[in-house]
Amino acid sequence: MNAMRATVRVQGRVQGVGFRYFVRCTARALHLTGWVRNLNNGDVEAVLEGPAADVEQAIEALRQGPPQGRVERLLVERTPCRNEFINFEIRL
Template identity: 55%
Template sequence: MSDAIRHVTIRGRVQGVGYRAFVDHAARSRDLEGWVRNRRDGSVEALFAGPAAAVTAVIAACRRGPSSARVDAVQDDAGNPDMLNLREAGERFSVLPTI
Protein backbone atom coordinates (compact mmCIF):
# COMPACT_ATOMS: atom_id res chain seq x y z
CA MET A 1 0.00 0.00 0.00
CA SER A 2 1.02 3.60 -0.40
CA ASP A 3 2.61 5.62 2.34
CA ALA A 4 0.39 7.73 4.55
CA ILE A 5 1.02 10.56 7.01
CA ARG A 6 -1.74 11.19 9.56
CA HIS A 7 -1.91 13.78 12.34
CA VAL A 8 -4.11 12.58 15.19
CA THR A 9 -5.47 14.26 18.33
CA ILE A 10 -6.98 12.07 21.05
CA ARG A 11 -9.29 13.44 23.75
CA GLY A 12 -10.63 11.87 26.92
CA ARG A 13 -8.80 10.53 29.96
CA VAL A 14 -5.56 10.08 28.04
CA GLN A 15 -2.94 11.67 30.28
CA GLY A 16 -1.50 10.05 33.38
CA VAL A 17 -2.64 6.60 32.21
CA GLY A 18 0.34 5.44 30.10
CA TYR A 19 -1.24 6.55 26.85
CA ARG A 20 1.95 7.93 25.27
CA ALA A 21 3.85 4.73 26.10
CA PHE A 22 0.97 2.74 24.59
CA VAL A 23 1.13 4.80 21.37
CA ASP A 24 4.93 4.59 21.27
CA HIS A 25 4.80 0.80 21.50
CA ALA A 26 1.97 0.52 18.96
CA ALA A 27 3.81 2.70 16.43
CA ARG A 28 7.22 1.09 16.91
CA SER A 29 5.77 -2.43 16.64
CA ARG A 30 4.41 -1.45 13.21
CA ASP A 31 7.74 0.20 12.24
CA LEU A 32 6.09 3.61 11.78
CA GLU A 33 7.79 6.97 11.87
CA GLY A 34 6.49 9.95 13.83
CA TRP A 35 5.96 11.19 17.36
CA VAL A 36 3.52 11.47 20.26
CA ARG A 37 3.15 14.15 22.94
CA ASN A 38 0.80 15.44 25.61
CA ARG A 39 -0.83 18.83 25.19
CA ARG A 40 -1.60 21.19 28.03
CA ASP A 41 -5.32 21.03 27.17
CA GLY A 42 -5.34 17.37 28.33
CA SER A 43 -5.27 15.81 24.87
CA VAL A 44 -2.59 13.66 23.25
CA GLU A 45 -1.28 14.51 19.79
CA ALA A 46 0.53 12.12 17.45
CA LEU A 47 1.91 11.90 13.94
CA PHE A 48 2.16 8.56 12.14
CA ALA A 49 3.94 7.95 8.83
CA GLY A 50 4.37 4.71 6.94
CA PRO A 51 2.41 2.13 4.98
CA ALA A 52 -1.27 3.06 4.88
CA ALA A 53 -2.43 -0.24 6.41
CA ALA A 54 -0.05 0.13 9.39
CA VAL A 55 -1.07 3.77 9.93
CA THR A 56 -4.75 2.77 9.86
CA ALA A 57 -4.07 -0.02 12.36
CA VAL A 58 -2.27 2.24 14.83
CA ILE A 59 -5.06 4.83 14.64
CA ALA A 60 -7.55 2.04 15.40
CA ALA A 61 -5.41 1.15 18.44
CA CYS A 62 -5.51 4.82 19.49
CA ARG A 63 -9.32 4.65 19.54
CA ARG A 64 -9.04 1.94 22.24
CA GLY A 65 -5.94 3.08 24.14
CA PRO A 66 -4.55 1.30 27.20
CA SER A 67 -7.05 -0.24 29.62
CA SER A 68 -6.79 2.66 32.09
CA ALA A 69 -7.63 5.29 29.44
CA ARG A 70 -11.01 6.54 28.30
CA VAL A 71 -10.97 7.73 24.70
CA ASP A 72 -13.81 10.15 23.95
CA ALA A 73 -12.74 11.39 20.51
CA VAL A 74 -10.03 10.84 17.90
CA GLN A 75 -9.50 13.56 15.32
CA ASP A 76 -7.68 12.15 12.29
CA ASP A 77 -6.28 14.69 9.80
CA ALA A 78 -3.77 14.65 6.97
CA GLY A 79 -0.19 15.27 8.06
CA ASN A 80 2.76 16.45 6.02
CA PRO A 81 6.41 15.37 5.76
CA ASP A 82 7.64 18.56 7.46
CA MET A 83 5.85 17.51 10.65
CA LEU A 84 8.28 14.58 10.95
CA ASN A 85 11.03 17.11 11.70
CA LEU A 86 9.70 17.41 15.26
CA ARG A 87 11.15 13.97 16.09
CA GLU A 88 14.31 13.66 18.13
CA ALA A 89 17.39 13.43 15.91
CA GLY A 90 18.16 9.86 14.88
CA GLU A 91 14.84 8.42 16.05
CA ARG A 92 12.13 6.91 13.86
CA PHE A 93 9.47 7.51 16.53
CA SER A 94 9.78 9.93 19.47
CA VAL A 95 7.92 10.71 22.67
CA LEU A 96 8.10 14.51 22.77
CA PRO A 97 7.73 16.96 25.67
CA THR A 98 4.33 18.41 26.50
CA ILE A 99 3.32 21.58 24.69
Protein backbone atom coordinates in the same frame (compact mmCIF):
# COMPACT_ATOMS: atom_id res chain seq x y z
CA MET B 1 4.19 1.35 -1.16
CA ASN B 2 1.27 3.68 -0.44
CA ALA B 3 2.66 5.82 2.40
CA MET B 4 0.70 8.37 4.37
CA ARG B 5 0.86 10.71 7.33
CA ALA B 6 -1.80 11.07 10.00
CA THR B 7 -1.95 13.81 12.60
CA VAL B 8 -4.12 12.53 15.43
CA ARG B 9 -5.56 14.37 18.40
CA VAL B 10 -6.95 12.15 21.15
CA GLN B 11 -9.40 13.55 23.69
CA GLY B 12 -10.60 11.97 26.92
CA ARG B 13 -8.76 10.57 29.93
CA VAL B 14 -5.50 10.17 28.04
CA GLN B 15 -2.85 11.83 30.21
CA GLY B 16 -1.36 10.12 33.23
CA VAL B 17 -2.48 6.66 32.07
CA GLY B 18 0.52 5.63 29.96
CA PHE B 19 -1.11 6.78 26.73
CA ARG B 20 2.05 8.18 25.13
CA TYR B 21 3.91 4.96 25.92
CA PHE B 22 1.01 2.98 24.44
CA VAL B 23 1.17 5.07 21.24
CA ARG B 24 4.94 4.66 20.98
CA CYS B 25 4.74 0.88 21.44
CA THR B 26 1.94 0.64 18.87
CA ALA B 27 3.80 2.76 16.33
CA ARG B 28 7.08 0.94 16.78
CA ALA B 29 5.39 -2.47 16.49
CA LEU B 30 4.01 -1.32 13.11
CA HIS B 31 7.37 0.21 12.07
CA LEU B 32 5.88 3.71 11.85
CA THR B 33 7.80 6.93 12.36
CA GLY B 34 6.75 10.19 14.00
CA TRP B 35 6.07 11.39 17.53
CA VAL B 36 3.53 11.72 20.33
CA ARG B 37 3.14 14.41 23.00
CA ASN B 38 0.80 15.68 25.71
CA LEU B 39 -0.93 18.99 25.08
CA ASN B 40 -1.63 21.58 27.78
CA ASN B 41 -5.41 21.13 27.41
CA GLY B 42 -5.26 17.43 28.40
CA ASP B 43 -5.31 16.01 24.87
CA VAL B 44 -2.62 13.84 23.33
CA GLU B 45 -1.32 14.61 19.82
CA ALA B 46 0.54 12.21 17.55
CA VAL B 47 1.99 12.25 14.06
CA LEU B 48 2.27 8.84 12.41
CA GLU B 49 3.99 8.11 9.09
CA GLY B 50 4.33 4.88 7.15
CA PRO B 51 2.40 2.49 4.92
CA ALA B 52 -1.25 3.54 4.79
CA ALA B 53 -2.58 0.20 6.05
CA ASP B 54 -0.24 0.31 9.06
CA VAL B 55 -1.12 3.92 9.87
CA GLU B 56 -4.82 3.01 9.75
CA GLN B 57 -4.17 0.06 12.05
CA ALA B 58 -2.42 2.39 14.52
CA ILE B 59 -5.34 4.85 14.37
CA GLU B 60 -7.74 2.06 15.31
CA ALA B 61 -5.49 1.08 18.23
CA LEU B 62 -5.43 4.72 19.41
CA ARG B 63 -9.23 4.79 19.20
CA GLN B 64 -9.25 2.01 21.83
CA GLY B 65 -6.29 3.24 23.90
CA PRO B 66 -4.70 1.46 26.86
CA PRO B 67 -6.91 -0.21 29.49
CA GLN B 68 -6.37 2.63 32.01
CA GLY B 69 -7.40 5.36 29.56
CA ARG B 70 -10.72 6.44 28.12
CA VAL B 71 -10.80 7.82 24.59
CA GLU B 72 -13.80 10.09 24.05
CA ARG B 73 -12.92 11.56 20.67
CA LEU B 74 -10.31 11.03 17.98
CA LEU B 75 -9.60 13.74 15.41
CA VAL B 76 -7.57 12.56 12.42
CA GLU B 77 -6.06 14.52 9.54
CA ARG B 78 -4.60 12.38 6.74
CA THR B 79 -2.00 13.94 4.43
CA PRO B 80 0.77 12.73 2.13
CA CYS B 81 3.81 11.25 3.83
CA ARG B 82 6.73 13.70 4.21
CA ASN B 83 9.38 11.13 5.25
CA GLU B 84 10.84 13.55 7.80
CA PHE B 85 11.31 11.12 10.71
CA ILE B 86 13.71 8.23 11.26
CA ASN B 87 11.99 6.67 14.31
CA PHE B 88 9.04 7.16 16.66
CA GLU B 89 9.57 9.19 19.82
CA ILE B 90 7.79 10.67 22.80
CA ARG B 91 8.13 14.45 22.82
CA LEU B 92 7.81 16.61 25.90
